[in-house]
Amino acid sequence: MDRRCWTLLSLLAIAMLGAGTGITRDACAPHGVQVNEMRTFQRAVGGLGLGAIAVPMWQFLNYDFRIQPVDDSVSWPVPGGYSYGPDRTATVSYFQEVAGNEWVVVKP
Amino acid sequence: MQPIISTEDLSRWYNAGKRDEVRAVDRVSLRIEKGEWAVFGGPSGSGKTTLLGLIGTLDRPTRGKVLLRGKDVTGFSDVELSRIRRTEIGIVFQDFHLLRGIAAWENVAYPLIPAGIGSKQRYARATSLMERLDLGERINHSPEQLSGGEQQRIAIARALINAPSILIADEPTSNIDASSVQALLELLQQLQREGKTILVSSHDPVFKDYGDVRFCLERGALAEVVRAQRSP
Amino acid sequence: MKHRNLLFAALGDLIRHPAGSLAVLGCLLTVTLMYLISMGISEGVRFQADMSLDEGADIYVSSDQCGLSGPILIEEMLRRVSDFDGVRGVARVVGRTYFAERLVAVVGLDSQGLQAFRDGHRGHVPGATVPRDSHWGKFHPPRALIGVKIGATVPAFPALKGPATVSRPTGTPPLPSPVGATENSRMLQHREPWAEDRAVRQVVTSTPSPRAPLIEGRERQTLSSGGRGKGDGAGEHVPGPMDSKVGDRRGEVFLGRALADEFGVKPGMPFTLAANKRKLFKAAGTLSPSCLWSSHVLVMHLDDANDFFRTPGQANHALVYRSRSNAGDDSAGLIQTLKADGFRVSDRGENRERLRRSFSVSGGLHSVLLVIGVALAFPTIVVTCGLGMAEQRREIGVLRATGWRTRDVIEKAALGNLVISLAAASVAVLLAELWMRGFNGRLIAQFFVSEVGIVPSVDIPFRLLPSHALGCMGLALVLTETGGIISAWVHARTLPRQSMS
Numbered sequence: 001m002d003r004r005c006w007t008l009l010s011l012l013a014i015a016m017l018g019a020g021t022g023i024t025r026d027a028c029a030p031h032g033v034q035v036n037e038m039r040t041f042q043r044a045v046g047g048l049g050l051g052a053i054a055v056p057m058w059q060f061l062n063y064d065f066r067i068q069p070v071d072d073s074v075s076w077p078v079p080g081g082y083s084y085g086p087d088r089t090a091t092v093s094y095f096q097e098v099a100g101n102e103w104v105v106v107k108p
Numbered sequence: 109m110q111p112i113i114s115t116e117d118l119s120r121w122y123n124a125g126k127r128d129e130v131r132a133v134d135r136v137s138l139r140i141e142k143g144e145w146a147v148f149g150g151p152s153g154s155g156k157t158t159l160l161g162l163i164g165t166l167d168r169p170t171r172g173k174v175l176l177r178g179k180d181v182t183g184f185s186d187v188e189l190s191r192i193r194r195t196e197i198g199i200v201f202q203d204f205h206l207l208r209g210i211a212a213w214e215n216v217a218y219p220l221i222p223a224g225i226g227s228k229q230r231y232a233r234a235t236s237l238m239e240r241l242d243l244g245e246r247i248n249h250s251p252e253q254l255s256g257g258e259q260q261r262i263a264i265a266r267a268l269i270n271a272p273s274i275l276i277a278d279e280p281t282s283n284i285d286a287s288s289v290q291a292l293l294e295l296l297q298q299l300q301r302e303g304k305t306i307l308v309s310s311h312d313p314v315f316k317d318y319g320d321v322r323f324c325l326e327r328g329a330l331a332e333v334v335r336a337q338r339s340p
Numbered sequence: 341m342k343h344r345n346l347l348f349a350a351l352g353d354l355i356r357h358p359a360g361s362l363a364v365l366g367c368l369l370t371v372t373l374m375y376l377i378s379m380g381i382s383e384g385v386r387f388q389a390d391m392s393l394d395e396g397a398d399i400y401v402s403s404d405q406c407g408l409s410g411p412i413l414i415e416e417m418l419r420r421v422s423d424f425d426g427v428r429g430v431a432r433v434v435g436r437t438y439f440a441e442r443l444v445a446v447v448g449l450d451s452q453g454l455q456a457f458r459d460g461h462r463g464h465v466p467g468a469t470v471p472r473d474s475h476w477g478k479f480h481p482p483r484a485l486i487g488v489k490i491g492a493t494v495p496a497f498p499a500l501k502g503p504a505t506v507s508r509p510t511g512t513p514p515l516p517s518p519v520g521a522t523e524n525s526r527m528l529q530h531r532e533p534w535a536e537d538r539a540v541r542q543v544v545t546s547t548p549s550p551r552a553p554l555i556e557g558r559e560r561q562t563l564s565s566g567g568r569g570k571g572d573g574a575g576e577h578v579p580g581p582m583d584s585k586v587g588d589r590r591g592e593v594f595l596g597r598a599l600a601d602e603f604g605v606k607p608g609m610p611f612t613l614a615a616n617k618r619k620l621f622k623a624a625g626t627l628s629p630s631c632l633w634s635s636h637v638l639v640m641h642l643d644d645a646n647d648f649f650r651t652p653g654q655a656n657h658a659l660v661y662r663s664r665s666n667a668g669d670d671s672a673g674l675i676q677t678l679k680a681d682g683f684r685v686s687d688r689g690e691n692r693e694r695l696r697r698s699f700s701v702s703g704g705l706h707s708v709l710l711v712i713g714v715a716l717a718f719p720t721i722v723v724t725c726g727l728g729m730a731e732q733r734r735e736i737g738v739l740r741a742t743g744w745r746t747r748d749v750i751e752k753a754a755l756g757n758l759v760i761s762l763a764a765a766s767v768a769v770l771l772a773e774l775w776m777r778g779f780n781g782r783l784i785a786q787f788f789v790s791e792v793g794i795v796p797s798v799d800i801p802f803r804l805l806p807s808h809a810l811g812c813m814g815l816a817l818v819l820t821e822t823g824g825i826i827s828a829w830v831h832a833r834t835l836p837r838q839s840m841s
Contacts, residue, residue, distance in 0.1 A: 002227055005351040012763050019769035019809060026380075026773070026804045034630035034799075038388060039395050041631045044456035045447050046432050046659040047396015049633025050389040050695055052381070053790035054598075054798060055443045056436045062790075063445070063633075064392075066400045066691060067434050067656060068409050069684070092382035092788050093389075095698045166741055166837040186833075187745055194743025205738045205840060209356035218739070221349050222748040224342035270743065 052091035065095045110178045111139040112274065112305050113163060118172035120158050120328075132158040134328040135172065140307065140321065142273070145300050147318065148309040150325035156309035157202070157278050159325065163307065164199050164276045165189045194219065198267030200277040204259045206251040206266075212258075213238060213247045216265040223270075237265045241295065257288030264295065275299060276307045281314060289314055343755075346748065350756035357731070361760065367720040368764035368819060369771070372812045374716060376772040377781070378709070379808040381788045384801025386699045388632055393692055397430070397659030399671060400691075402684045409684050411654040414642075418658065420678075424670040426663045431655035433645035437615045437638075439599050443791070444636045448645020448655070457594050457627070457639060590641045592624035598635040598797035600626035619648045632789065635798030717815075721823045729827065736831040737839025746832040753828035754821060761816035768816075769809055776802040 042048065051062040060068035120133040133155045140146045148156045161167040163174055165181055173180045181192060193199070206215045216238060217230035225233075235247050241261045251259055260280060267275055277296070281289045293314070300306050308315060315322075324332035354361040401417065403410040414431040421429030433448030595605055600623070605611070609623045621644070627634040646652050662671045671687075678685045736749055775781060781800040785792050789800060831839055 002348065004355050005348045008351050008355060008759075012759065012766070015763060015766035015770065019766040022769055022773040023804050023806055023809050026802075027806070034628065035391070037628040037630040038391055040456065041627065041634050042392050042395035044453050045449060045639065046430060046453070046657075047392045048434070048445070048447060048637070049392055049631070050691075051698070052385045052632075052788060054632055055636040055791045056445050057443060057791050060434075060436075064434075065694060066396070066686060069686070070408055072408055091790050092378060092385055093698050095694065161837045164741075166840075167835050190740070190743055190745040193741060199741055201738075201741075201840070205734070205741075207356070207735060207738070210352060214352075218349075219742040219744070221345045222342060222744050224345060226341055227345075227348070266742065 051093040051095060053093075061095055061097070062091070062093065070097050109141065111175075112142040112144075112177055113307075114139040114175045114178075115163065116173040116175070118159070118162060118174060119170045120155075120162055120167065121170040124170055131328045133162060133169070136325075136328075136330045137172075138323055138330060138333065140305060142305055143300065143303055144320040145296065145306040145318065146308070146320065147315045147322045148307065148325060149311060149315070149322055150331070151311060154325040155328040156311075156325055158328075160276050160278050160307060160309050164197050165192055166199070194223070194270055196272055197274045197276060198270065198272040200260070200263045200267045200275070200280060202279040202282055204251075204263040204283070206259060206262055208251060211248045211250060212243065212254065212262050215251060215262055216269055219266060219269055233269060234265070237268060238262075241265050242291075255285075255288075257284040257291065260284050260288065260292065261295070268299075272304070274305045274307065278309050279311075280308060281310055281312045293318060343751070346752045347755045347759075350752045351759060353752070353756055354759065364720075364723060364760055364820065365764055365767075367716075367723045368760065368816050369768055371716045371720050371819060372764050372768035372816050373771055373775075375709070375815055376768050376804065376808055376812050377776065377784055377802075378788050379811065380772060380776060380802045380804045381781070381785065381800060382699055383805060383808070384803040385632065385789065386695075387803055388801050389695055389699075390692075392633070393688060393695060396688075397657075398662040399427075399660035399675060399685060399687045401429075401658040401660060401678055402656060404682050404684050409656070411651060411656055412658055412683075414653055414655045414658075417655075421658060421660055421674065424674040424677075427660050427671050427674055428663075429658040429660050431642060432657050432659050433642055433649065433651070433654075434656045435645065435649050437613055437648075439595075439613060439636075439638065440603060442599060442602065442636060444596065444599060444638050445633070446645055446648065447637060447639045448642040449639060450642050454592065454594075454624075454639070454641060457625075590644055591620065591622050592640065593621040593644070594624050594637075594639040595626050596635045596637045596798070597626050597629040599638075601797055613648070616648050616650065619644070629798045632792075632798055632801055636791070717819055720819050723823070732827065733831045733834075733839050736828065737834070737836045737841075740832060740839065741836040746829070749832040750825060750828050753824050757820035757824040758817065761813060761820050764816045765809060765813040768812055769804065772804065776800060 047066065048064060050064045050066070053063050056063040056067075059072050061071045114137075116137050118133060118136045119131065122130040122132060136155075136159060148159060150156055158167065162169050165174070165184075169182055173182050175181070176192065176196060181189065184192070207218065210218075213231060213234040217234040220230045220233065235244070238244060238247055238261075241264065243258060243261055243265065246254055246258055246262075251262065254262065260283065264275075264277070267277075275296075280292055280296075284292065289312075296306055296308070296318070306319075308319070320336050322332075322334040322336075323330060324334070401412065401421075403412050405411075412431075418429045418431065421427055430450060430453075432453075433446070435446045435448075437444060437446055599605065605623045605626070607623055607625045610620060611623065612618075612620055621638075621640065627637065627639070629635055640648075642655065646654065660671065660674065675685050675687065739749055740746075775784065780796050781792075781802065782795050785796050785800040786794060789796075792798060792800065
């Protein structure tokens, strides 16, 4: 049993080593982020895209709140008053609306 | 002289106070001297296994006391009871309860694991004991590959690995063939000669001629105590 | 030695019960893999979003139109911006339309912006490593940002990626070779009743021929000359300072790789879009799929975008760039003035803060983790807790009967769970890397990044950090220990005789 335990431990060590290598590699050179090409694109377009969505489906808010900072899909009311924006669900980003022009109420 | 084991008014009731109350052990008081071989007889369901479980600290009584070397262990903590089972008492179960998938020697040496004994030393101790029990050729076999008698001897070896002073065997002949029974009896005799106190529960008449004291149980209560005459 | 013994006993248990161990490992892998992929994608998207903020404009200005961002008048806004020191404005149009049946973002840039695309794709991007100020001079953002030498000869579509062959989209009937333009066109229209609405598809599926008349009655020659067709309704072009040197890029469109691949668009291929069929475009090249937001995008000249959207002289934003070498810029004054006049103004700091909150656990990841937690973790706990319970209970009873203490039993269970958690976390990291690197997140990426499809045509942003691995390990431990230790503790606390019965 001891030999099998050592084998299991060795496999575990190899898996951990592999995982560590992968993470180190990711930290140094993240996949899908060929930085130069990305930087060129972003510089040329003046910054496009912020959210986890590839196209501005339904509204621009989740795609890039600099383009449209509000959820304009409220024009599609759903019973219950919920603002239906499918692209705002199940992605890893969620851009909330923030007040653009704050009101300052001054008591007389 | 202080007995090594004694019980006072020992009872184990299930569903106490309810309509379906079962008195598995009912007000049993007994005493067993050091080095004695005690046989617990009686029909099935008479409470033999429950009584041995109480004496072996595997169970807690509903009432009464179990005294080991004069100390009442019924109030002992879980840790203290574990220590007693590790150092004082070795138990052989009716179904052996060997761990599947590991070698016979590992089964024997399993109780040594929490004691912090290294693998090599465990192996040495287990194999030495197994050779003594005529299991030298079965060291690396898994329990599934062994006969009933061999499995029982593995279970005995496991019970003896910590060199306890008390050996409890519950229905040791129920799962082995006739030829193994004789070997078992000789082994128990030998262990008794080495100074171990042996408690055996069995309704097998073969034990009629063995043992120093015989406790007959009936419906959980002690019906008869027969003490054999010791040879001078 | 005792702990080592218990560890080996725990390992032995895992080996002794291979089915149970594999079942628990499988359940853990399901949960941890989802967790890692979601965290990795989140980190990857955030990385790209940060870069989008860093490389984007310093200030974004748009009008306020009934509560929404509205267009600005280009000329007026740029003039207003130019009144302030140390800042420079650039107009940009961003909209959306359909390329065949694919939704795309349309970006209209001035000539320098388009030039930047051409040169940036040559491979060497000086702007990526050289500080911005060293290229800027008098604030000519798009061109200066990528360090283009003004007036340099740029080879036509130098390293732009285009398909080697023209591919036909799925479901499209086979097309004949371009024998003759008229014939080809007639056949297309005859075969495809949806031709009017699917102009793009018609064009991209036919092999371009120098003499082939295109749909909507335009000819390729018209585009190749760089001019614009009659009646294009061109909007007013606001020339940038370098326009005359860079050359007119109107009519040219850079396409996202996903579109180019899907519809087999080659550089030089002309097409129109259903939203404004009068406007004719020419594919100038495809964009690298490295950036998430460059996959489904059409980048064109500002004037072309204005033509297309029929918004002459207007833009969605004025992108305002600050001079970083000039500490005394008057951007604060500009922001104040524009806000006072009712414009919507957001600067980089504000956007960064908003972005920071949007990737937090209370933001988008919340829903992801909730799905993982509820849908997957609970069954896992049940499995880890309940798998082989009778066997485990009996064995614990035997151990207790042979002198094992409760804490020994729990330590063994905990060590076993630790090993299996370590294994699950490590294998999950490897699988996540393999899935995301090797298969670009096929099947799974769509759950975390919208609109990328089952087989993503853009590189899915993915980046694992040590904290993710630790989190994964923690998650696995919580799941296993919750199930394993509790059940081990319960069984160990039970009297041995009851456990074994």
